[in-house]
Amino acid sequence: MDVLVLIDKLDDLVHNAKPVPLSDTVRVDKEEIYDILDQMRATIPEEIKQARWIVKERQEMLAEAKREAERIIKEAREKQDQLISQEEVTKQAERAAEDIVEDARAREREIRLGAEDYADEILNTLEINLSKFIAAVGRGRERLQGKDEPAEVG
Numbered sequence: 001m002d003v004l005v006l007i008d009k010l011d012d013l014v015h016n017a018k019p020v021p022l023s024d025t026v027r028v029d030k031e032e033i034y035d036i037l038d039q040m041r042a043t044i045p046e047e048i049k050q051a052r053w054i055v056k057e058r059q060e061m062l063a064e065a066k067r068e069a070e071r072i073i074k075e076a077r078e079k080q081d082q083l084i085s086q087e088e089v090t091k092q093a094e095r096a097a098e099d100i101v102e103d104a105r106a107r108e109r110e111i112r113l114g115a116e117d118y119a120d121e122i123l124n125t126l127e128i129n130l131s132k133f134i135a136a137v138g139r140g141r142e143r144l145q146g147k148d149e150p151a152e153v154g
Contacts, residue, residue: 003043006036006039006040010033010037010040013029013036
């Protein structure tokens, strides 16, 4: 039985007790009071046990909630570290790609300049040879026009 109910019973017993004439005292049944007190003695330890159990359960629930919160925070930090790591890898890849593009442009410039130099050399050689051929053609025409000089090819 609930202790509060037993206290109410005890209160009713005293409140409804027969007054002793010419005094503020009342007459109560001693056995009834002892019976209620015995019930209270039996009930209070059980309620204390229940209260302790409730407190223990509450503490266990709080501890579990704290462990869960710590686990969630740990996972969030790990995810944050992973994202930061991935971002760093991405930045490194972007820097490497920029280096590769820069190297490719430098190599392209080097190859283009080399090709231009090679083409200039070929054109210069061709120009020299054409000048010699033109001179030879000119001499051949002069010979045909009457000048008897031997033609040189060379």
